[in-house]
Amino acid sequence: MSLPVAVPARPTLRPPTALVCAGCGYRSPREALPLSCPRAGLGDDVDHVMRRTLEARRLEWPCEDEANPFVRYRTLLHGYQRALTAGLSDDYVVDLIRRLDAAIAQVDGRGFTVTPFAPSDALAGSIGIYPPASVWVKDETANVSGSHKARHLFGVMIELLLADVEATRPMAIASCGNAALAAAVVARAAERELHVFVPTDADAGVLARLSELGAQVAVCPRRAGQSGDPTVIRLREAVANGAVPFTCQGNENGLAIEGGLTLGYEIADALRLSGTRLDHVVVQVGGGALASSVIQGLQEANALGAIDSLPRIHTVQTRNVHPLARAYERVMVRLHERLGGPLEGAVERLSHAASSGSIDGELEWIGNHRAQFMWPWESAPGSVATGILDDETYDWLAVVRGMLATGGGPVVVDEHELVEANALARAATGIDVDPTGSAGLAGLIRLYRSGAVQPRETCAVLFTGVRRNGGTP
Numbered sequence: 078m079s080l081p082v083a084v085p086a087r088p089t090l091r092p093p094t095a096l097v098c099a100g101c102g103y104r105s106p107r108e109a110l111p112l113s114c115p116r117a118g119l120g121d122d123v124d125h126v127m128r129r130t131l132e133a134r135r136l137e138w139p140c141e142d143e144a145n146p147f148v149r150y151r152t153l154l155h156g157y158q159r160a161l162t163a164g165l166s167d168d169y170v171v172d173l174i175r176r177l178d179a180a181i182a183q184v185d186g187r188g189f190t191v192t193p194f195a196p197s198d199a200l201a202g203s204i205g206i207y208p209p210a211s212v213w214v215k216d217e218t219a220n221v222s223g224s225h226k227a228r229h230l231f232g233v234m235i236e237l238l239l240a241d242v243e244a245t246r247p248m249a250i251a252s253c254g255n256a257a258l259a260a261a262v263v264a265r266a267a268e269r270e271l272h273v274f275v276p277t278d279a280d281a282g283v284l285a286r287l288s289e290l291g292a293q294v295a296v297c298p299r300r301a302g303q304s305g306d307p308t309v310i311r312l313r314e315a316v317a318n319g320a321v322p323f324t325c326q327g328n329e330n331g332l333a334i335e336g337g338l339t340l341g342y343e344i345a346d347a348l349r350l351s352g353t354r355l356d357h358v359v360v361q362v363g364g365g366a367l368a369s370s371v372i373q374g375l376q377e378a379n380a381l382g383a384i385d386s387l388p389r390i391h392t393v394q395t396r397n398v399h400p401l402a403r404a405y406e407r408v409m410v411r412l413h414e415r416l417g418g419p420l421e422g423a424v425e426r427l428s429h430a431a432s433s434g435s436i437d438g439e440l441e442w443i444g445n446h447r448a449q450f451m452w453p454w455e456s457a458p459g460s461v462a463t464g465i466l467d468d469e470t471y472d473w474l475a476v477v478r479g480m481l482a483t484g485g486g487p488v489v490v491d492e493h494e495l496v497e498a499n500a501l502a503r504a505a506t507g508i509d510v511d512p513t514g515s516a517g518l519a520g521l522i523r524l525y526r527s528g529a530v531q532p533r534e535t536c537a538v539l540f541t542g543v544r545r546n547g548g549t550p
Contacts, residue, residue, distance in 0.1 A: 081169055081172040081173050081176060090162075091107070091162070092107060092155070092158035092159055092161070092162045093131055093132040093135035093136050093158060094129055094130065094131045094132075094153075094154075094155040094158045094159070095107075095129070095130050095131075095155075096110075096111065096127050096128070096129055096130075096155060096331065096332075097127070097128055097130050098114040098116065098125055098126065098127055098128070099124070099126045099127075099128045099444065099474065099475065100114065100123040100124040100125045100126060100444050100445070100447075100474075101114065101116050101123050101125060103115065103116055105127070107159060107162060110159075110236060110237075110240040110242070110332075111127060111331075112127065112233075112321070112322055112329070112330040112331060112332055113125070113127060113322065113328065113329055113330065113331065114126070114127050114331075117328070121445075122445065122446055122447050122448050123444065123445050123447065124328075124444040124445070124447040124451075124473075124474050125328065126327050126328045126331055126471075126472065126474070126475070127327075127331025127332070128331055128334065128373075128475070129155045129331070129332070129334065129335045129338075131153065131377065133377070133380040133381050136152065136153065136381060137152075137381065138378065138381040138382055138383045139151075139152055139153065144190045144191055145174065145175070145178060145188070145189050145190060146189060146190070146191055146228075146339040146342065146343060147174050147178070147189060147231065147232070147235065147336075147339065148171055148174055148175070149191070149342075150338070150339055150342050151167075151170060151171065151174065153338070153342070153377065154232070154235070154236075154335060155236065155332075155335060156170075156232075156235050156236040156239040156240070156335075157170050157239075159239065159240070160239045165239075170239065173235070173238060173239065174235060177231070177234060177235065177238070177266060177267060178231075180266035180267065181221055181227075181231070181262060181263060181266040183266070184262050184265045184266045184290070185221050185222055185262045185266075187219070187220075187221060188221065189220070189221055189227075189228075189231065191343050191346075192215065192216055192217055192219065192220055192343065193214075193215070193216045194213060194214070194215045194216070194343060194344055194347040194537075195213060195214065195347075196211035196212065196213050196214075196535075197211075197212055197213070197214050197505060197506050198211065199505040199506065200212050200214065200501070200502070200505040200506055200518075203501055203505050204521070204522055204525055205525060205532055206525070206530075206532050206534070206536070207532060209533075210532060210533050210534055210535050210536075211535050211536075212521070212535075212536050212537070212538065213347075213353075213355070213535070213536070213537040213538075214506060214508070214537070214538055214539075214540055215340070215343075215344060215537065215538070215539040215540065216506075216508055216510075216540050217340070217514070217539065217540060217541045217542070218508055218509060218510055218514065218540055218541075218542060218543035219543070221259065221262060221263075222255070222258045222259040222261075222262045223255065223258070223542060223543040223545070224255035224256075224258075224259065224514070224541055224542035224543065225337070225340060225367060225539070225541045225542070226255045226256040226258070226259035226260075226325060226542075227259035227262060227263060228336045228337050228339055228340055228370075229256075229259070229325045229333040229334070229336040229337045229366055229370070230256075230259050230260050230263045230323060230325070230333065230336065231263055231336050232332065232333070232335045232336020232337070232338075232339070233323060233330060233332045233333055233335075233336060234263050234264075234267055234323075235336075236332050236335070237321070238267070242321065244267075244268070244269060246319060246320065246321050247269075247270040247271070247272055247315075247319075247320045247321070248260070248264055248269050248270065248271045248272070248320060248321045248322075248323035249271070249272040249273075249274070249312050249315040249316060249320040249321065249322060249323060249324070250271065250272075250273055250274070250312065250322075250323050250324040250325075251273075251274045251275075251297075251306065251308035251309045251311065251312040251324055251326070252273065252274075252275065252308070252324070252325070253275060253276050253278075253279055253308075253463055253464065253466070254279065254280055254283045254463065254464060254542075254545075255464060255513075255541075255542050256324070256325045257273045257275060257283065257287060257292070258283060258286060258287065258290075260273065260292075260323050260324070261273065261286070261287050261290035261291070261292040262290060263323075264290075264292070264323065265290045265291055265292075269323075270293070271291070271292045271293065271323065272292070272293045272295065272315055272320060273287055273292045273293065273294045273295070274295050274297050274307075274308040274309075274311040274312050274315070275294060275295070275296055275297065275308060276296070276297060276306075276307070276308055277296055277297070277298050277299075278463075279296065280545060282545050283545065295311060297310075297311050299457065304453050305453040305468055305469070306453070306467065306468040306469070309326065309329075309468075312324060312326075312329065313329070316329070325364060325366045326364050326366070326471040326472075327364070327365065327366055327369060327471050327472040327475070328471045328472070329471070333366055334366060334369050334370050334373065334472070336370075337366055337367060337369070337370025337371075337374070338370050338373055338374040338377070339374070340367075340370055340371060340374060340539075341370055341371045341372070341373065341374015341375045341377075341378065342374050342377075342378060342383075344358075344371070344374070344375065344537065345374065345375055345378030345379075345383045345384050346378075346383065348383075348384050349378075349383045349384060353535065354385070354386065354535065355388035355535055355536070355537055356388055356389065356530075356534035356535050356536060357388050357389045357391060357485070357521070357524070357530055357534060357535075357536040357537070358371065358375075358388045358389070358390055358391070358485075358536070358537045358538075359391045359392075359393060359488070359517040359518070359520045359521040359524065359536065359537070359538050360390065360391070360392055360393065360517055360538075360539060361392070361393045361394075361462070361464075361465050361513065361514075361516035361517045361520070361539070361541070362392040362393060362394055362401050362465060362470055362476065362487075363464055363465035363466060363467040363470070363513075364467045364469075364470060364471045364472065365401065365467075365470040365471055365472030365473055365475070365476050366471075366472055367539070367541065368390070368392050368472070368476045368479070369472040369475045369476055369479070371390070371539070372390055372475065372476065372478075372479030373475070373479075375387055375388070375390075376479075387482075387483050388483065388537070389483045389484050389485035390476075390479045390480050390483045390485040391480070391485040391486060391487070391488055391520060391521075391524060392476060392480065392485075392486075392487045392488065392520070393465075393487075393488045393489075393490060393516050393517050393519060393520030394465060394487065394488075394489055394490075395458075395460040395462055395465060395466070395489070395490060395491075395492065395495065395516070396489055396490065396491050396492070397458050397459055397460050397466075397492070398454045398456075398458035398460070398465075398466050398467075398468070399487070399489045400451060400452070400453070400454050400467075400468070400469050400470050400473070401470040401473050401476060401477075401487055402487035402488075402489050404450040404451045404470070404473050404477065405477050405480065405486065405487045407449065407450045408443055408450060408477055408481075409423070409427070411439070411443060411450075412427055412436065412439055415439055416430070416436070416439075424484055424486065425484060427481055428481060428482060428483065428484035431478065431481035431482040432482040432483075436481075440474070440478060440481075443474065444474050447474075450473070451469060451470065451473045451474075452469070453468040453469050454468045454469070460492060460495065461492060461495050461496055461499075461512045462495050462512045462513040462516045463512075463513060464511075464513030464514075464542060465513055465516055488520035488523055488524060490516070490519040490520055490523055494519040494522065494523060495512050495515075495516055495519050496512065497519070497522075498512075498515050498516070498518040498519035498522060499511070499512045499515045499518075499519075501518065501522075502515040502518050502540060503515075506540075508540050509543055509544050510540040510541075510542065510543065510544065511542045511543060511544040511545065513541070513542055514539075514540045514541040514542035514543070515538075515540055517538040517539055517540075518538045518540075521536055521538055
């Protein structure tokens, strides 16, 4: 893909965004673009994840009437602010985004646009939630490559192009499906070489599409005595040999979260324009990039005045593999042991403490002792929701922080609940979502039946991936 001609503008002194490691505090120089923390891999137990931060007091909420979310919210992206600091113009960045988006439309048949987010009375009524409360659905099934994953990787590609990262370096991703397809579409549009590491049970239709898009696919069996996801192990080997980690695991590529922020921003904008207050958001979790992005996007929207309050954030994993829920329970035990107080009302007390920053020291300790809270799932996972079977939740601490700060928590669901929720989702909304993409609904139903969600409360779920090849759950 040819780049627009750079037109120098008056450079600014310091951008209002920065890249900071959430684990060790490493702050990247503004001229650098580290996708992972340079201190990672030194043998410590710190949860090294690069995170884009912003100074809300120096920014305003974007209110531009623009269909492309990357153009609409560009002023909140690190690549945009970094480009202006380097002397490039707003027009240059917008032109680059539009060129890449047009190239993606040539490859995939569609470019990026704000996706639907609206209440579904039929879905709410089927659960037992009635007006004036509602259930809102964010529909990502018609997004680029059929899921939310392309948001993450489009954001990464914008950053790489603006930073002029050499195009001769191959790109690499570990994925079982949607993320790989998204990466292949974006890489093809940008004319970049892509290596995809997939598990042995990868869908044949996905593999065929990856081949059509020119990706180089490597099937990764589990090796005897090896702990962790074999596709991630192969990804790390490729990165060690010079490949760019073009992946959605936040610890491998922290910038993957930034593109996903647009999803949270769109939700906030819809709430702002409709005057709606959300009580709960339920998000399915595999590697954690989706939940981390939604949490951070809503937090930033709140800090910039787009929404007045944050909903409770709940996450959903399957009974067969739930490393995030396991980590959350261990975090809660640690915090209760350290802070004391009765078990009754502990969630509300910790929510207030987390949102006020009074337990930041404890959370920092937890982030510096990762192995006590997050480690690979011991057994080979299996589920109808194949997209949330990550051995580890790579963005786990950011998601735990978000749940703590909002008074939410993890939900673990059974296979029959995933199947039932998928059938209900498709019947009530007409959206052809896959079981992974509707897993959040399974969590919402369980929360409602347990009394954690009340009939008068307004909730939101995200339908994140389309069914492939007309498959059935």
